[in-house]
Amino acid sequence: MRIPNTFGFDVKAALYAEYDSVEELEKMIAEGRITSPFLHMGCGSNLLFVKDYDGIVLHSRIGGMEVTAEDDEQVCVRVGAGVIWDDFVAYCVERGWYGAENLSLIPGETGASAVQNIGAYGVEVKDLILSVETVNIRGEKRIYQKDECEYAYRKSLFKKPEMKSVFVTYVNFILGKKECYTLDYGTIRQELAKHPAVNLATLRQVIIDIRNSKLPDPKVLGNAGSFFMNPIVPRALFERLLHQYPSMPHYEVDADRVKIPAGWMIDQCGWKGKALGPAAVHDKQALVLVNLGGATGKDVVALSDAVRASVKEKFGVEIWPEVNFIE
Structure with a gap:
């Protein structure tokens, strides 16, 4: 089956398998349906396939965004690995939660964001992460706290070769409820000056406009x-x-x-x-x-x-x- 990828390459996998829940993933593991070689991926937005993949490509479709804790200053949200990253950013902005807006329009899925430690305009996703929930190839669950994830610029524990058999299922984030922006990067302040006021919705739109002015749409190019x-x-x-x-x-x-x-x-x-x-x-x-x-x-x-x-x-x-x- 053809492997989804934003480069638009015509590459195929011996088998492409999706799962909708942790339980379905655990069943696939228990039944021995995930055999080597295998590759766990999001929507193929940060991958370059040099050739066809002679193995199983796995893709999570675990959805859901759930508030797990909240007070006057912060909110914690548990997000399924298969949730489109920008959908989560929009969800936060709509609710007045601060922190994710500079990461607007970054392609990919939430599980992959925690693996890659995505970043843009002065913010990295590690700044928002509390913990990462996983299942390994033996069916063992583990939650990695942020300080265990070894985050650095575009790096994490999960990118290490020995972690290939660890699958991210959920990511837990913490967002702010008090007004707070990161504006001193690139042309953000310059573009914001064209708007009457600074708020989350305006900043998100400015970020989207900047990205669209510089980055080609993968569906076109x-x-x-x-x-x-x-x-x-x-x-x-x-x-x-x-x-x-x-x-x-x-x-x-x-x-x-x-x-x-x-x-x-x-x-x-x-x-x-x-x-x-x-x-x-x-x-x-x-x-x-x-x-x-x-x-x-x-x-x-x-x-x-x-x-x-x-x-x-x-x-x-x-x-x-x-x-x-x-x-």
């Missing part, structure tokens, strides 16, 4: 969103680069490290809008690699390798894919 992670470099290297490129954008991480936008470096290397066969760097956002039509995973890998080599040669900085390669 196959892509996986931001393809590369922004590199975090030692301060000494950053200062040398800043001397060479005084207008270089950057974000302070801590006293010893600075984050440099990978998209800016790719643009400086002349890649924005440039194609390599049927794969290309998007002409509005150099962080995004696109399928111009008929591209394969190997075409995108070749483009990725060429872009990374250019950045390394020009800046002496390694950039790494955020997208997960399935080979």
Whole structure:
């Protein structure tokens, strides 16, 4: 069966299986229906399939958003792994809950958000997570508290190879009920200035508008969103680069490290809008690699390798894919 993926590649799995509840997943495990090799995935928005998958692809359809605790300042919400991430963000904004709005319109599902530690515009999903509920291939349930999840920039415990057999079933979030915004990133304040007031609905719309202006719709032009992670470099290297490129954008991480936008470096290397066969760097956002039509995973890998080599040669900085390669 064809594997859903936002690059639009025509890739197939030996078997594609979905489940709607923890109980159904436990039954599949108990009956020995999940055999190796297997891949557990969301909606394929952060995956690059280099070839057909010779095994079982599993997909959670566990839904539901349930308030589990609440007081005057905060609310805790339990969300099924199969819930579309942006549906959850909209749910929070509609109820006046603060924290998720900067993550509006990020593609994918809630379970995958906790695995990838998605982030945008100064916010990461780890900032909102309380705990992650899982079932492993032996049918054993476990809840990982946030401090057990080893969250870092686009990293988590769940991305480690040895955690491949651990399936996220629910994610527990904590949101604020007091007015609080993260606005000092990119052009957020500039865009908000065009509106009469700042509120959750306005900020969500601004984030959506910014994303739509830069990122192509996967239904029109196959892509996986931001393809590369922004590199975090030692301060000494950053200062040398800043001397060479005084207008270089950057974000302070801590006293010893600075984050440099990978998209800016790719643009400086002349890649924005440039194609390599049927794969290309998007002409509005150099962080995004696109399928111009008929591209394969190997075409995108070749483009990725060429872009990374250019950045390394020009800046002496390694950039790494955020997208997960399935080979």
